Amino acid sequence: MSDKASFRGLEHVGITVPDHAEAVRFFEEAFGAEPLFSLTDKRRAPLRGEDIGAKNGLLRDTAIVAVSMLRLGNGPNIEIFEIDRPRGHRAASISDIGISHFSVTVDDIDAAAERFAAAGGSLLEGPYRLSGQEEGAGNRGRFGLTPWGLLIEFEALPAPMAYDPGVTATRWLPAAANDQEET
Incomplete structure (x- = not known):
């Protein structure tokens, strides 16, 4: 059913x-x-x-x-x-209740950060190695702010991630650009 x-x-x-x-x-x-x-x-x-x-x-x-x-x-x-x-005078930060940011998966975090900055975004410190279950060879992250203050995260995840014991679902990740089928 x-x-x-x-x-x-x-x-x-x-x-x-x-x-x-x-x-x-x-x-x-x-x-x-x-x-x-x-x-x-x-x-x-x-x-x-x-x-x-x-x-x-x-x-x-x-x-x-x-x-x-x-x-x-x-x-x-x-x-x-x-x-x-609009209500409010600033974008929400990661410390505020509600949606604080969204993350985009990238193949090349340095190139993505450069493109983001060239478009007018400002980058926070990084990139940095991911830790915990996201740790793996080449797995890195970086945050940036849009011109109006929205926090956006970049993640490069070439290595597999770990999951908690007993977990059967896996995290959804977008396919690499060269893996996408034509629609």
Whole structure:
């Protein structure tokens, strides 16, 4: 018997940014993201919280003025929102409750970091060797901040990872670029 409520996987991550066009440009240049669709026509009325808030949690006194869906390699899509009156004045940090960052798997962490910085991101210290269950020959990580302060992690994971005793599932990782089939 099939489970009709089974979950297939993470499809997209939504990110609210201060400048929609700048964020789309950054993801294109830093990650090679491909825009799939955009609702950025400034002639149309914004999507107001009063009208759609019950469906998606948008606050009554705010509105979505631009939104785009971007394809990011062989993983979840990125949905970029610009809100006319966003709440908060800084991006969440790893110390805050809620989603603090997302990680991208890369083949060459140095090249990925260089591309990220060239697009306008700022890099934190690193790269560093991964530890614990992620430790392995060549397994390295590095964090960076987007121009608006979103924390993004890069991980190069050429060596297999360890798992806790008795675990039967394994961590999902995107296929290497040369392993992807044409679609």
